Amino acid sequence: MLHVSTRGAAPAINFTDTLLAGLARDGGLYVPQTWPSLSKARIAEFSGLSYARTAEAVIGALIGDELPQRTLTRAIETAYAAFRHPAICPLTQLGDNLFVLELFHGPTLAFKDVAMRLLAGLMDATLEAEGRHVTIVGATSGDTGSAAIDAFAGSRRADVFILYPHRRISEVQRRQMTTSTAPNVHAIAVEGTFDDCQALVKGMFNHHDFRDRLSLAGVNSINWARIVAQVVYYFTSAVALGAPHRPVSFTVPTGNFGNVFAGLVAKRMGLPISRFVVATNDNDILARALADGRYEKAGVVATASPSMDIEVSSNFERLLFEAHGRDPAAVRAAMDSLAQSGGFSIPAPSLGSIRAEFDGYRTTAGEAVATMRKTWERARYLLDPHTAVAVNAAERAQERDPRTPMIALATAHPAKFPDAVHAATGIRPELPSHLAELMTRKERVIVLRNDRQAVEDCIEREARARTSLAAPAQG
Numbered sequence: 254m255l256h257v258s259t260r261g262a263a264p265a266i267n268f269t270d271t272l273l274a275g276l277a278r279d280g281g282l283y284v285p286q287t288w289p290s291l292s293k294a295r296i297a298e299f300s301g302l303s304y305a306r307t308a309e310a311v312i313g314a315l316i317g318d319e320l321p322q323r324t325l326t327r328a329i330e331t332a333y334a335a336f337r338h339p340a341i342c343p344l345t346q347l348g349d350n351l352f353v354l355e356l357f358h359g360p361t362l363a364f365k366d367v368a369m370r371l372l373a374g375l376m377d378a379t380l381e382a383e384g385r386h387v388t389i390v391g392a393t394s395g396d397t398g399s400a401a402i403d404a405f406a407g408s409r410r411a412d413v414f415i416l417y418p419h420r421r422i423s424e425v426q427r428r429q430m431t432t433s434t435a436p437n438v439h440a441i442a443v444e445g446t447f448d449d450c451q452a453l454v455k456g457m458f459n460h461h462d463f464r465d466r467l468s469l470a471g472v473n474s475i476n477w478a479r480i481v482a483q484v485v486y487y488f489t490s491a492v493a494l495g496a497p498h499r500p501v502s503f504t505v506p507t508g509n510f511g512n513v514f515a516g517l518v519a520k521r522m523g524l525p526i527s528r529f530v531v532a533t534n535d536n537d538i539l540a541r542a543l544a545d546g547r548y549e550k551a552g553v554v555a556t557a558s559p560s561m562d563i564e565v566s567s568n569f570e571r572l573l574f575e576a577h578g579r580d581p582a583a584v585r586a587a588m589d590s591l592a593q594s595g596g597f598s599i600p601a602p603s604l605g606s607i608r609a610e611f612d613g614y615r616t617t618a619g620e621a622v623a624t625m626r627k628t629w630e631r632a633r634y635l636l637d638p639h640t641a642v643a644v645n646a647a648e649r650a651q652e653r654d655p656r657t658p659m660i661a662l663a664t665a666h667p668a669k670f671p672d673a674v675h676a677a678t679g680i681r682p683e684l685p686s687h688l689a690e691l692m693t694r695k696e697r698v699i700v701l702r703n704d705r706q707a708v709e710d711c712i713e714r715e716a717r718a719r720t721s722l723a724a725p726a727q728g
């Protein structure tokens with residue numbers, strides 16, 4: 254399968270190239286040239302299959318025949334062997350026609366594990382085949398970094414450096430990054446904010462000499478393979494509720510729009526999905542854009558659902574590309590306007606086509622707390638603050654369409670945000686048993702000034718040691 258850039262001025266590339274590509278050279282994001290489709294009969298067959306077998310069918314259709322079947326099978330098996338639930342992503346009923354899809358049974362308790370672990374397996378296999386070695390650098394506000402450190406720990410082909418804002422993430426998030434014993438993964442605490450960390454990473458990628466010397470690679474949410482991995486649970490959950498014979502709707506707590514875009518991919522492949530509810534917290538740029546067609550930055554506020562405290566939702570560009578009938582010139586014009594004036598308007602026909610499939614809802618901080626409390630009291634079910642944003646939006650959306658089953662995506666385990674859950678419900682969720690000793694394990698962290706040279710020196714030192722160790726094995 255070939256992949257084209259949303260901005261139309263970069264060469265089309267294969268799936269395995271998207272693993273390492275990051276942004277296209279024209280600044281765009283890669284999407285498949287065409288959407289593969291699965292027949293109704295084929296989708297109906299998924300009802301008897303395990304998560305792994307469904308993943309093989311769905312991902313296989315999206316990738317084409319570029320990877321050997323056994324490479325894909327092995328990457329899937331390895332990725333999901335570490336999950337703590339036999340269904341991998343189980344569905345729980347919360348109310349009449351209201352379901353929660355639990356995506357947090359992976360090692361770091363957030364849905365990022367679902368995609369990051371598969372990406373790591375596919376990347377390792379590709380690098381191994383090509384005899385290459387890469388240095389992954391990324392910035393995190395918590396969940397992406399812990400998933401990346403877990404997924405790439407012990408990789409023979411990738412060193413990982415994750416920058417996070419010193420003293421500004423939760424203790425569970427920090428310990429998930431600092432207690433790994435694998436020598437190829439490194440947590441770097443930067444004396445600064447998340448934005449400072451992101452600027453440092455951007456600066457390193459723009460420092461071409463450094464970038465080439467260390468073969469820098471990224472694993473952030475624009476990575477196409479991460480979206481591919483997330484398409485699978487839309488199929489497994491919808492089929493569990495009767496698809497393809499009856500449609501379902503999804504509510505997705507959204508930040509960078511990667512998760513909900515994966516849902517659109519499932520729909521394009523033939524899964525009957527009635528509506529997507531895009532749920533935001535108080536950082537509601539997406540809900541506003543869907544309401545009035547104006548995508549406009551307004552400043553980020555800190556909330557109890559920090560993984561959704563995002564102002565520029567990078568994967569929204571992929572939706573725009575679709576809504577503009579895949580016209581890259583229209584996407585370029587919108588993105589130029591965003592860069593120059595902090596916003597753009599979505600033309601009426603494109604907005605109409607988006608609204609035909611998506612609704613936007615904002616859940617305020619107070620509403621999220623009330624939903625956490627109410628759900629505990631009524632159903633004895635603990636929601637993490639991100640999932641609470643989704644469940645609140647899902648309940649409001651259901652008032653308009655009570656008959657279609659609604660699946661709200663649960664993106665984090667409540668124990669990952671124990672203080673917020675305790676404040677809302679009076680209950681302090683316990684860490685799953687495999688993480689019980691997390692709070693007493695030895696931490697390993699490098700604290701650095703907010704200074705690109707200092708970070709580059711550190712990475713060069715650590716990654717070089719690793720390269721020279723790996724060199725004899727490469728022959």
Ligand SMILES: *Cc1c(COP(=O)(O)O)cnc(C)c1O
Pocket residue numbers: 363364365396397474506507508509510511512513560561639664665
């Ligand atoms: C990353 C994240 C989100 C947002 O997902 P996007 O794909 O960026 O929209 C929501 N909830 C949690 C817990 C996350 O870690």
